[in-house]
């Protein structure tokens with residue numbers, strides 16, 4: 001085993017003493033430190049005292065869910081890996097756990113060999129992540145890769161934004177790194193040890209949003225048997241991230257404006273305000289100014305949210321970043337998979353450079369993973385790229401002789417191919433609504 005990996009440390013959290021002991025005995029010979037604790041409180045205390053590369057937790061802990069610990073680790077120690085073991089394996093459980101940041105999921109009962117392989121696979125991933133981070137992140141760029149002029153400017157805004165509690169509004173197409181930048185600001189600010197609470201405004205139904213954000217008191221509505229804190233109370237002292245803010249209803253906008261102005265929130269069903277100290281960072285892939293003009297977004301709220309503005313240009317406008325990101329992801333995934341890093345032929349690079357990247361960095365990230373997984377050769381050639389990219393080979397003169405509507409049509413089909421035929425997602429990437437998308441599709445594409 002690689003020396004780097006054998007010097008790594010593991011914390012095991014399980015309320016069953018025999019499982020703790022079993023895991024410890026299996027892993028202790030391979031890693032420098034393997035400590036065990038029975039519950040979340042003990043785990044958090046230890047995590048605050050020393051660095052662990054990996055936390056292994058049971059899903060069901062006495063009186064608590066392992067997912068609470070997962071959230072704590074994700075928010076506070078983002079380089080620490082998390083593995084979950086559980087006796088109640090369900091697909092939904094696994095999906096929830098993976099969404100929360102669990103990287104490996106091992107259902108009970110497992111054999112010693114399964115335990116050891118799963119842990120060592122994850123450790124390889126964690127150690128390559130650290131190695132890469134040291135290479136590319138050395139100049140304190142918060143894990144954000146980019147040397148284009150636009151990104152340099154963004155780094156300096158992040159720096160300034162971290163020093164103040166001012167609200168920040170981030171705009172950029174899908175997959176440009178809005179959430180990554182938000183986290184960088186939070187974890188670089190004085191608030192870094194308080195919670196970072198991300199909320200996707202479109203993921204919560206309108207009628208629940210108010211009570212989710214501000215909490216509710218007992219008896220506020222049928223079913224409110226006890227009082228419950230909302231995201232704003234949870235984020236007290238920290239940062240709340242309002243993603244897709246452009247989708248928020250006018251009614252909720254009014255309530256949010258009041259929170260920003262008064263720095264206090266009213267729980268649903270209560271007339272007594274409570275003071276909260278929360279920094280708000282919001283993000284959108286819409287032009288909020290246009291929504292303001294159309295009366296869909298409150299102008300006063302827009303100015304309150306937009307004290308510091310970060311506009312991330314689409315990847316196609318940052319050619320230097322394309323090349324840097326390609327080498328970054330190739331290196332990272334090759335290390336993670338334990339394979340030799342392939343090289344990329346010149347004509348492949350030309351295609352990647354002129355391709356418009358509708359899904360931005362996320363699309364490039366996915367493509368690099370796919371190329372490495374599928375790759376059988378040590379050189380990546382144009383033939384390895386997905387079909388819709390090949391039209392960008394240089395010298396294809398016919399590109400110059402097309403009408404705008406041809407180009408629009410082709411671009412739409414490429415985006416649809418990218419989203420696997422999902423029209424809502426395609427409309428979102430293209431920055432148009434579903435109806436407009438339908439009107440642009442040839443009839444055979446409309447169900």
Ligand SMILES: Nc1ncnc2c1ncn2[C@@H]1O[C@H](COP(=O)(O)OP(=O)(O)OP(=O)(O)O)[C@@H](O)[C@H]1O
Pocket residue numbers: 143144145146172173174175176177178179180181285361362365
């Ligand atoms: N400059 C960058 N360097 C490294 N990774 C990046 C960069 N920008 C984006 N990514 C990666 O691309 C993916 C998408 O980023 P992120 O989720 O922050 O985008 P987003 O703008 O919030 O997208 P969406 O609008 O779809 O929510 C993530 O995996 C992120 O780590």
Ligand SMILES: [Mg+2]
Pocket residue numbers: 178179243
């Ligand atoms: Mg996002």
